[in-house]
Amino acid sequence: MKQSADADVCLVSMPYASLSRPSMALGLLKAILEEGGMRAAVVHANLLFAEAIGLRRYEVITEGSPIVFLSGEWTFAGAAFADDPRREEKDAEYLRQVHEASEPAQSRSERTQRARGRSAADALISDLWALRAAATQFVDDVARRVLATGARVVGCTSTFEQHVASLALLRRIHELDPDVITMLGGANCETVMGGGSFRVLCSAQRTGKKWMAAARGRARGVFRVPCSMIWTGCRHRGSMITSKR
Numbered sequence: 001m002k003q004s005a006d007a008d009v010c011l012v013s014m015p016y017a018s019l020s021r022p023s024m025a026l027g028l029l030k031a032i033l034e035e036g037g038m039r040a041a042v043v044h045a046n047l048l049f050a051e052a053i054g055l056r057r058y059e060v061i062t063e064g065s066p067i068v069f070l071s072g073e074w075t076f077a078g079a080a081f082a083d084d085p086r087r088e089e090k091d092a093e094y095l096r097q098v099h100e101a102s103e104p105a106q107s108r109s110e111r112t113q114r115a116r117g118r119s120a121a122d123a124l125i126s127d128l129w130a131l132r133a134a135a136t137q138f139v140d141d142v143a144r145r146v147l148a149t150g151a152r153v154v155g156c157t158s159t160f161e162q163h164v165a166s167l168a169l170l171r172r173i174h175e176l177d178p179d180v181i182t183m184l185g186g187a188n189c190e191t192v193m194g195g196g197s198f199r200v201l202c203s204a205q206r207t208g209k210k211w212m213a214a215a216r217g218r219a220r221g222v223f224r225v226p227c228s229m230i231w232t233g234c235r236h237r238g239s240m241i242t243s244k245r
């Protein structure tokens with residue numbers, strides 16, 4: 001699908017958002033922007049990723065692996081934190097733990113049961129690697145697609161396992177066009193996670209002179225205020241925006 005280059009703001013829902021529940025947040029934010037006279041594009045990148053890697057693999061994350069594994073976050077960690085010198089070591093440890101936790105705790109009877117358990121754990125690891133391999137190229141593709149909308153402000157919504165994919169996208173957008181203002185909002189920006197995400201994004205944006213926000217709270221407060229400040233020419237080096245619920 002071709003994007004027309006006439007948006008002021010582009011809003012993105014990254015993997016692994018539910019494929020069957022469109023983002024309420026982005027629908028609301030788009031309407032609020034349009035009410036304020038700004039043009040907004042929405043990119044449902046979760047659907048694009050499912051299309052690229054296949055429904056089965058997408059559902060390995062959203063349905064097939066225990067939420068405590070946070071496997072979806074791991075699959076985008078290479079794209080988001082490629083510069084981590086301990087990446088390999090951390091990956092090996094993470095996969096060791098996932099493998100161990102995916103094997104049946106006690107094979108009840110025979111070897112066949114155990115062999116089946118092992119192959120399920122192996123299959124999960126192999127799917128995780130395939131998703132990890134697809135993630136970096138995908139982030140680059142989405143970043144270019146988002147920039148093709150012409151938007152000067154890009155905001156990701158992040159709830160559940162959308163966080164690392166969103167950080168990866170915002171970092172890539174910043175690398176491709178440092179003048180674009182990046183924002184991150186949603187339930188994952190509540191309390192300490194908001195502060196942590198803000199610091200991660202700030203450390204990735206070294207050139208200054210742009211707005212970058214981890215936003216939480218009521219939509220009008222968290223979104224209209226920064227957008228209208230941007231529109232009136234006010235630039236900041238980085239701000240964490242909050243508004244009372």
Ligand code: B12
Pocket residue numbers: 018021024025026028067154155156157158159160161183184185186187188189215216217218219220222223
């Ligand atoms: C409805 C709901 C569900 C539904 C539907 C979920 C779905 N996939 O859509 C059901 C019942 C299925 C569900 C299940 C679960 N849920 Co639930 N759920 C909610 C609930 C009550 C409302 C979510 C919602 O749609 N809100 C409305 C939208 C508009 O709000 P919003 O996304 O926060 O966006 C606003 C702001 O954050 C901001 N914003 C958002 N994005 C952006 C982006 C930018 C750039 C900016 C500037 C601002 C901004 O503006 C928006 C408008 O104010 C919240 C609690 C809550 N009150 O928020 C929990 C909540 C989202 N759920 C939660 C959890 C933990 C779960 C489960 C994991 C529970 C479980 N153990 O099974 C499952 C996971 C299901 C899944 N993987 O999809 C947590 C998520 C924590 C997190 N950090 O992600 C929440 C926050 C509850 C909590 N406080 O613990 N849930």
